[in-house]
Amino acid sequence: MNMIYVLIGCSILLALIFLAAFFWASKTGQHDDTYTPSVRILFDEEISEQKEPQKYDEDHF
């Protein structure tokens, strides 16, 4: 039963990691705008300009 100590420790640690992740997201402003990204993702890549097929995972600004 001593395993419980380890398991509870693990679960709290995991929860703390998620809490830290939330703090980080909040600090970097990821919750500031909750609407625009949902629209942004729907825009198509422009095909007319470049003939070669574009990589979908390309990060473009």
Added chain:
Amino acid sequence: MLQQKTLKSETYCYHCGDDLPVNLYLHDDKHFCCLGCKGVYQILSNHNLDNYYAYNDIPGQTQKTQSKHFEYLDEPEIMSKLVNYTDDKITSITLYIPAIHCSSCIWLLENLHKINPDIVQSRIDFLKKQVAIMFKHEHTSLRLVVEMLVSIGYEPLISLQDVVKKQQSDFSERNLVKKIAVAGFCFGNVMLLSFPEYFGLSDLEIQFKFFFGWLNLAFALPVTFYCGRDYFISAYHNLRKGILNLDFPLALGITVMFIRSLVEIISNTGAGFVDTLCGLVFFLLIGKWMQQRTYHHLSFERDYRSYFPVAVTLIKEGKEKPVPLNELSTGQRMLIRSNEIIPADAILLKGEAEIDFSFVTGESKPVKKTLGEVVYAGGRQLLGAIELEVVKPVSQSYLTGLWNNQAFFTEKNRIKTFSDTASKYFSIVLLLIALGSAAFWLLYKGNSQNAFDSFTAVLIIACPCALALSSPFTLAAVLSIFDKNKFYLKSTAVVEELARIDTFVFDKTGTITSPEATGFNFEGIITDEEKQLLSDLARNSGHPLSRELVKLLNRDKIYPVDEYVEKIGRGISGKINGNTVKLGGSTFLNLPLVVSPSNSNVHVMINDHYLGYFTFRQRWREGFKDLTFKLSKWADLHLISGDKDHDKQTLIPFFPRAQQMQFEQSPQNKLDYIQRLQQSGKKVLMFGDGLNDAGALRQSNLGVAVTDNINNFSPDCDAILDGASFHKIPQFIQQAKDAVKIIHISFGISLIYNALGLYFAVQGLLSPLIAAILMPVSTVTIILFTSLTARLYAAKNKLL
């Protein structure tokens, strides 16, 4: 569907969707209503940005009115106040662009680099209507970027006042969200650790009790001292002022729960109330968050500084030079171009001045000024450029002097909410019960342990969590209902104040009159055939009055017009079917001035024979008659206008008591009028729109700014009402009253829960399990009850 779409593009402007004039503009087989719209289309299609029109039909805004000068953005001093960040290569700036309204806007503004390659990045925050732009200032400048935005129809609103405030409010909201996250995290973990205790630990598991207890205590620390800190601070400050608000029993409950848990866990006598404590703080913070909901794209705290321009053009030794407004001093000579605002009281030196003071004085007609006359600040020049000499600095002019009034220095009285009043009695009763039960156990039974238990149990179980949540959840629901109906409140407390209003004061120009809806009456005799001639003539003109007239006459085009002449702003003439037709002002037709009683007349002359004139009359907003009828049943209605009393006769049906209609009132008079009403014990709601109402809006119990475009400037107020929802005012008031009713009922419900808990508490029988069940159950009941009934009432009031 497809057919509908083509039909649309034929009769509406491809860019902005306005009706097409007869002389429409063509480009790429697309129709445009004006040169501006066509220009935007050309820029976009030249840069392969046609997709703008693909994501939405008619995404653009009309480009008919624009001529802006942005020279001042080249001044380093002004620039440094506006930009967020700048180094030797890159400058970043956040601009507020009211025109942002659809996904096409997002797409276009995030592809700005295709138009100007020196823009590194542009990001939109849609809800705040802001765009953050980063550009290399080596090759481009802030001015060029802004001018480019204007050229594609997205003019930023540049004002020195708004920017800073918004960032501050962001910070406090982010702080609250952090606290909620911590409280939620602790709440979840504590629940997990407390469950074994509720179900009873077997002998084998009893060894963990100690461990779980200490872990729980560790979670209670951040919840009490970080998340719950604000309640202690608020309770302390209010106690020092002698006020018992709801934060006092809450802080007391949190303290008692923490201390009792501490004692029980350290002495290993019980499990403590850590789970209830964490749940309480978590729910309370959520309630607080609901209450703090704000509209990012609206500003309720604007004064004249956000109405006035950022800079003004000075003329020094024959050269034009833009300077920031606060550096403007007396004796300087400034240049005001067409459609610009005069920022300080000044003497007219050069040019023809016709100034629109409607926003400042409420006078609906433009005023002509002659050379050497003093022009007061706040007017908008309608004709060409003029030159003026400043006689008073900006802050001391006739208009801005209003802001030196006492009303603007004293904080507006905090709205007294129901929970403020109720919590005072609640706290006292609570303390009496707690002390009473402790005294009973101590004196009659001599049991100090039970006395301590029952005293703390009363404070724990009666901790008014449900009570504290009933107001925020009801009011937040009402706020979102109002929001859907285009009525935007500054805070939730405004709803409660709205329910108490018994006197309504209306401003006239722009508030009860709609700037667009106008009506025509013809004075004289005119035949059908003559009407046809007029319609054919007026169709050629782009002037708003001509277009109104065409709409009114409602005839198809029959005859072509020869020798068409248009004198802008004066009149039109032409030869139609052999008749010479003239339409315009009295001077255009060479009529004696006696005939025309007011400026807003359009006279008609056919073949040198005078037929009569069309009078142009402002119409009341839709539903105004109905609205005054409904409100006057139980409330006092007043009208207070800066305008002359030429509309007095037509207003008598709406305001039956003539003494309750006041005309030619200065901004200061309006403020004093409201003050007098308040002194006679009235709760006054003021509807206004212009800067001249700013004082009255501030002084009134509730100031509501009425506007046709919520992104336009509106003065300091408690609520902003879209003109389209003006007729819904009685429904809004009824909804506010219903909301107060809901709060009262949910207060009763939470009292029942409290009584139930107290039954156990006074006997010293309260177990952590009962507390842990009662607290969330009562909370959930209240949340469900308030949000559901608020929506039910909204459906009843036809607001949903």
